[in-house]
Structure formats: structure tokens, C-alpha cells
Amino acid sequence: MEEPAERDFQDSATGADMNALRDAINDMRRERGEDPLTEEELPAEPDNAVCRWWYYYDHVVQGLPRRLGKGERPEHGTVAWY
Numbered sequence: 001m002e003e004p005a006e007r008d009f010q011d012s013a014t015g016a017d018m019n020a021l022r023d024a025i026n027d028m029r030r031e032r033g034e035d036p037l038t039e040e041e042l043p044a045e046p047d048n049a050v051c052r053w054w055y056y057y058d059h060v061v062q063g064l065p066r067r068l069g070k071g072e073r074p075e076h077g078t079v080a081w082y
Contacts, residue, residue: 007057015049 004010022044026036045051067074 004054005057008054010052010054012050012052014047015045015051016047018045018049018051019047 022037022042025042029036064074
């Protein structure tokens with residue numbers, strides 16, 4: 001991508017933050033009697049790593065007509081795709 005659209009933005013977290021999230025997920029899994037995720041399923045990050053991702057405004061806007069058509073009036077939301 002050469003340049004983001006006007007309302008798109010990038011966010012980031014450190015590897016240490018991502019590892020804390022990983023630990024919290026595994027703690028919740030243990031509380032439910034499930035096995036923790038393996039290193040292969042959810043690898044640990046080096047603490048000094050920087051993980052970045054984009055929020056694309058256009059994807060959120062495209063979902064509004066569908067939600068409004070169902071009578072929903074969203075205050076906020078997130079769209080994810082893979």
C-alpha cells in the first residue's frame with residue numbers, strides 16, 4: 001500500500017503486550033478446563049517486537065446498510081476478514 005485512505009489508520013502493540021494477551025487467553029482456557037494454545041497455534045513474540053495492523057474505514061462503512069436494514073443502529077463496531 002502506498003498511502004492509506006483518509007480515515008484508515010495503523011495501530012501497533014509491542015511483543016510484550018501481545019505475549020500478555022496470549023497468557024491471558026491461555027489462563028482463560030485453563031479456567032474452562034481446556035488445554036492452553038501451543039506455541040504452534042499462538043506463537044510468542046520477542047518482547048521488543050512491534051506488531052502492526054491497519055483499520056480500514058471503508059470496510060466498516062460497507063457493513064452499515066446491512067445492519068441498518070436489520071433495524072440495528074450500531075454505536076461502534078469492527079469488521080474482520082482473512
